[in-house]
Amino acid sequence: MQYQDGRWQIGGLDMAELAEQHGTPLYVYDSSIIERQVTRFQNAFSSFDHRIFYAMKANSNQDLLALMKKLDVGLDAVSIHEVRIGLEAGFSADNIIFTPNGVPFDELEQAIELGARLNIENLSYLEKLGEAYRSDVPCTLRVHPGLVLPNASRDATGWYQRSRFGIDRKQLEEARRIIDLHGIRVEGLHIHSSSIILDEAVFGTVAEVLLDLARDLPDVRILDLGGGVRPPYQPDDDHPDLDALASCLQEPLEHFEQQTGRKLQLWFEPGRYLVAESGVLLTRVNVLKEVGGRSVAGVDTGFHQLIRPKLYDAWHEVRNISNPDGPKQVIDICGCLCEEDDLARQRSLPEVREGHLLAILNAGAYGYSMASTYNSRPLPAEVMV
Ligand SMILES: Cc1ncc(COP(=O)(O)O)c(C=O)c1O
Numbered sequence: 001m002q003y004q005d006g007r008w009q010i011g012g013l014d015m016a017e018l019a020e021q022h023g024t025p026l027y028v029y030d031s032s033i034i035e036r037q038v039t040r041f042q043n044a045f046s047s048f049d050h051r052i053f054y055a056m057k058a059n060s061n062q063d064l065l066a067l068m069k070k071l072d073v074g075l076d077a078v079s080i081h082e083v084r085i086g087l088e089a090g091f092s093a094d095n096i097i098f099t100p101n102g103v104p105f106d107e108l109e110q111a112i113e114l115g116a117r118l119n120i121e122n123l124s125y126l127e128k129l130g131e132a133y134r135s136d137v138p139c140t141l142r143v144h145p146g147l148v149l150p151n152a153s154r155d156a157t158g159w160y161q162r163s164r165f166g167i168d169r170k171q172l173e174e175a176r177r178i179i180d181l182h183g184i185r186v187e188g189l190h191i192h193s194s195s196i197i198l199d200e201a202v203f204g205t206v207a208e209v210l211l212d213l214a215r216d217l218p219d220v221r222i223l224d225l226g227g228g229v230r231p232p233y234q235p236d237d238d239h240p241d242l243d244a245l246a247s248c249l250q251e252p253l254e255h256f257e258q259q260t261g262r263k264l265q266l267w268f269e270p271g272r273y274l275v276a277e278s279g280v281l282l283t284r285v286n287v288l289k290e291v292g293g294r295s296v297a298g299v300d301t302g303f304h305q306l307i308r309p310k311l312y313d314a315w316h317e318v319r320n321i322s323n324p325d326g327p328k329q330v331i332d333i334c335g336c337l338c339e340e341d342d343l344a345r346q347r348s349l350p351e352v353r354e355g356h357l358l359a360i361l362n363a364g365a366y367g368y369s370m371a372s373t374y375n376s377r378p379l380p381a382e383v384m385v
Helices: 015-022 031-044 062-070 080-088 105-114 123-133 145-151 154-162 169-182 200-214 242-260 272-278 308-312
Strands: 002-004 007-010 026-029 050-055 074-077 096-098 117-120 139-142 186-190 222-224 265-268 279-291 294-299 318-320 328-334 342-350 357-360 381-384
Touching: 007 015, 015 026, 015 279, 015 357, 015 381, 026 031, 031 050, 031 062, 031 242, 031 272, 062 080, 062 381, 074 080, 080 096, 080 105, 105 117, 105 123, 117 123, 123 139, 123 169, 186 200, 200 222, 200 242, 272 279, 308 342, 318 342, 342 357
Parallel strands: 026 381, 050 074, 050 265, 074 096, 096 117, 117 139, 139 186, 186 222, 222 265, 294 328
Antiparallel strands: 002 007, 026 279, 279 294, 279 357, 318 357, 328 342
16 A cells, blocks of 8 residues: 555555445455565566465455466365365366365365365375275375474474374374375375464475475475465564575475486465455544543454454554544554454554544455454455455
8 A cells, every 4th residue: 555645545546435435344455466476476486397376265355366367376275165266266176276174075075076186184085085086186295394393493393393284294104005005196295384484494494304205205296385474564574585485495406306307396375475465454443432541443343354463463554544644642443342352552553533544454364264244243345456
């Protein structure tokens, strides 16, 4: 969003007018930011044979998916419903990876019928896949990030220990037995890292661990490093640098190719990196009050529409669209649900009055897609500019 001629704009449109036209609360996505992020990702890995599969759980808005398709990005889906939504949006099935966990095997069968790619994360699915399809249906294998532990930096270790996804180190031998028994074609290996990981070198370590496993699996042609690349949520936010991340991968991949004669394709499944910064949530201030020693602006949205502050203590910048040049005051922005619903605490904002329009930034990922109808409130509208 830009401040121009005394007005806040997004994609060249006046934000106050958008709010008038569509009502609040309102999600607005700026397609030019998404294009910029996709281009940044593609450029960073341009020296690799690579593919990007957008993790649509971050935001499955139809216009946004159409834009991803135009930008030649595939999809990473985590439910059969997401697979179907992707197909309806015009993606070809082989451009959709399905990474389920804990769902009935029936969902995998449906995905196979539809032609989507499978990413298998437990022995139960692997066994069923082998029994039913033998070598007919290739898959990638999601391995547990605990494999990275001996080399992981400290910020990564906690998450890698806690993760429950993927096939554990202790089960790899059994996985191998099942693969050999049924002749399953494992064409790729996958690890997804959390967005709390800020150290680019961790991704290099992940690649080395996967390459080690790939040596014994002759069908492997794909290294899928998942998502979890975090964009900055505030100006001086620490976040991985894509060029540095790419250079951590260069050496291990070249070494593997020299040793085995196999050139691997790199896959990524970024979600938030591609869309977080594109979105703002516009909300109206309905109530101003002084309570318990704090100034509170009560707004017409809440954690039913943006749950990240409540769930993860996530920080989202807030701007006062109605009074950009007003004198600063410190205020809490609170949602309209009848429980603790702080969207932003102790923010220094241009003076806020009832009726003002606020913008909550970086709301393009895990905003609308995690919204609910809690308190029996309808979902907000979404607009893409
Ligand atoms: C398997 C998989 N891939 C990709 C993603 C996207 O992660 P992010 O939005 O942090 O890039 C997730 C998120 O949980 C995931 O579980």
